[in-house]
Amino acid sequence: AQKITQTQPGMFVQEKEAVTLDCTYDTSDQSYGLFWYKQPSSGEMIFLIYQGSYDEQNATEGRYSLNFQKARKSANLVISASQLGDSAMYFCAPSLGGKLIFGQGTELSVKP
Amino acid sequence: DADVTQTPRNRITKTGKRIMLECSQTKGHDRMYWYRQDPGLGLRLIYYSFDVKDINKGEISDGYSVSRQAQAKFSLSLESAIPNQTALYFCATREQGYPYGYTFGSGTRLTVV
Numbered sequence: 321a322q323k324i325t326q327t328q329p330g331m332f333v334q335e336k337e338a339v340t341l342d343c344t345y346d347t348s349d350q351s352y353g354l355f356w357y358k359q360p361s362s363g364e365m366i367f368l369i370y371q372g373s374y375d376e377q378n379a380t381e382g383r384y385s386l387n388f389q390k391a392r393k394s395a396n397l398v399i400s401a402s403q404l405g406d407s408a409m410y411f412c413a414p415s416l417g418g419k420l421i422f423g424q425g426t427e428l429s430v431k432p
Numbered sequence: 433d434a435d436v437t438q439t440p441r442n443r444i445t446k447t448g449k450r451i452m453l454e455c456s457q458t459k460g461h462d463r464m465y466w467y468r469q470d471p472g473l474g475l476r477l478i479y480y481s482f483d484v485k486d487i488n489k490g491e492i493s494d495g496y497s498v499s500r501q502a503q504a505k506f507s508l509s510l511e512s513a514i515p516n517q518t519a520l521y522f523c524a525t526r527e528q529g530y531p532y533g534y535t536f537g538s539g540t541r542l543t544v545v
Contacts, residue, residue: 324474353531353532355533355534363520363538363539363541364536364538364539365475365522365524365536365539367533367534367535370531370533372530372531411475413474413475415532415534418463418480418482418526419465419477419480419490420465420475420477420524420526420534421477422467422474422475422476423474424473424474425472425474
């Protein structure tokens with residue numbers, strides 16, 4: 321079975337600082353997409369950023385960037401200049417075999 | 433209106449009852465999915481459908497069934513609800529073109545008592 325590992329169940333970061341959320345995955349697929357989602361306490365799933373496995377450059381979307389290392393099967397999310405509103409659960413989710421497979425998530429708390 | 437609409441938003445039901453969760457989409461996507469989320473955990477795939485005639489079991493399909501009534505509608509049924517099916521349920525669709533992104537509904541919070 322494909323396994324997605326987010327090793328940090330909970331993290332704290334000071335407001336305005338950067339934070340990196342780790343994600344590794346296990347797949348033999350060569351072509352896939354990597355997604356990160358944010359889930360605030362209200363429960364909705366908010367898309368943050370996408371990286372294609374053949375994209376040569378790491379993806380960026382505003383304050384979000386993805387540190388993608390295909391050989392290591394690693395796709396870490398970097399949030400720059402953290403804001404209080406960034407406090408939420410964050411999920412790494414590769415799309416494998418046409419299905420989105422989720423990690424267990426990292427709960428991020430931003431401290432003022 | 434939301435692109436992916438789930439009804440109901442919240443539901444409390446009794447053990448042994450049959451319940452249907454509905455999902456409809458206006459995005460014209462062929463691929464639809466049902467996920468379940470237990471507290472503090474990631475989403476797990478229950479069923480998925482690549483088109484109206486193609487329905488597949490996911491990781492945790494036992495106790496659930498689905499119906500794809502049309503391209504736009506994908507319903508999830510709990511034939512005989514049990515308390516450990518208490519969870520947040522999400523429906524999602526997938527784009528047919530790059531980057532093949534997924535759009536989620538707002539979720540249905542189901543409690544089985």
